[in-house]
Amino acid sequence: MQKKIYTKSWLDNDTFAAWTFLTPALILLGIFVIWPIAYLFYLSFTAGSFTSSGIYWIGLKNYWRLLLTPDFWQVLGNTAYFTVATVIPSLAISLGLAVLLDRSLALRGILRSAYFLPSIISLVAAGLGFRWLFQNTGPVNALLDVFGITPIFWLGDTFWAMPVLIILSIWKQLGFNMVVFLAGLQAIPASRYEAAELDGANAWQQFWHVTLPGLQPTLIFATVTTAIFTLRSFEQVYVITGGGPLNSTNLLVYYIYQEAFAQFDFGYAAAAATVLLAFTLVLVYFQLRTWGEE
Incomplete structure (x- = not known):
């Protein structure tokens, strides 16, 4: 009698499955929340404008x-x-x-x-x-x-x-x-x-x-x-x-x-x-x- 061989599905790994399903949401969170906050924090240490002259670092002066x-x-x-x-x-x-x-x-x-x-x-x-x-x-x-x-x-x-x-x-x-x-x-x-x-x-x-x-x-x-x-x-x-x-x-x-x-x-x-x-x-x-x- 031939035995059935069961292969372990990637879904059996709860951690890997969780990260797989969370990845799209984390990408959107990073693009629209985390990155803007990080860029805002960086921008607070700069002066200038978004023109040809650009922005430059001034530290804590702001x-x-x-x-x-x-x-x-x-x-x-x-x-x-x-x-x-x-x-x-x-x-x-x-x-x-x-x-x-x-x-x-x-x-x-x-x-x-x-x-x-x-x-x-x-x-x-x-x-x-x-x-x-x-x-x-x-x-x-x-x-x-x-x-x-x-x-x-x-x-x-x-x-x-x-x-x-x-x-x-x-x-x-x-x-x-x-x-x-x-x-x-x-x-x-x-x-x-x-x-x-x-x-x-x-x-x-x-x-x-x-x-x-x-x-x-x-x-x-x-x-x-x-x-x-x-x-x-x-x-x-x-x-x-x-x-x-x-x-x-x-x-x-x-x-x-x-x-x-x-x-x-x-x-x-x-x-x-x-x-x-x-x-x-x-x-x-x-x-x-x-x-x-x-």
Whole structure:
């Protein structure tokens, strides 16, 4: 009787098979993510432009310029203020809306769609809408006038211009975070609430000791994504204020754009972009460590 001979297939080697299937994704990751980051880091140590004169190595001078430029520090302060004032309310309000919608079975689908709608609207279109709303003769000032309040020069005042950008960013991110929190709430077992209720816990105690611990992975995800969305904000500034008045609404991404594509100072812009990348990575790292994520 003739024996069957089985040859070992290359698919039997799990490691080789894994690398084979991962290679296309790793190539794309290297071309479109790792290489641009590496080139950005290299560019931050150079000066010149992409012309016949080319670029040349200058070492740490671009980073030294950042440290000595008052506008850069003002932009950093603007970005920090904008980020904190956007992330915290957008998380708190969306979590409150999610808790309310989780208890409203009848209108959950309609309200979820209504709140999520701003997330799919173009930021440029939304920015133009907010610019119209908050212009000197716009609907917001008209409403203030009805209540006898003096109209505010929203987009031309160094104090009030930034809140307009913050309101737009919160409104834009609210629906996405709400849907994320709603999914997290529905994943918490109802038995936990029943046990807490039997132990005599009121609504606030149930929220604090059952809802928040159960939402910890969701909170981490929502915080990180909202922070990244806020730090990369560009369209709001470009469409509504242009960084003014007096540089009061200039954010780091818009500052990088100005230096790179208005001043053609690519090395200096690359240094600022490297600082933004490092700041984002550090922020995400501390967020994960704070919430105890491994």
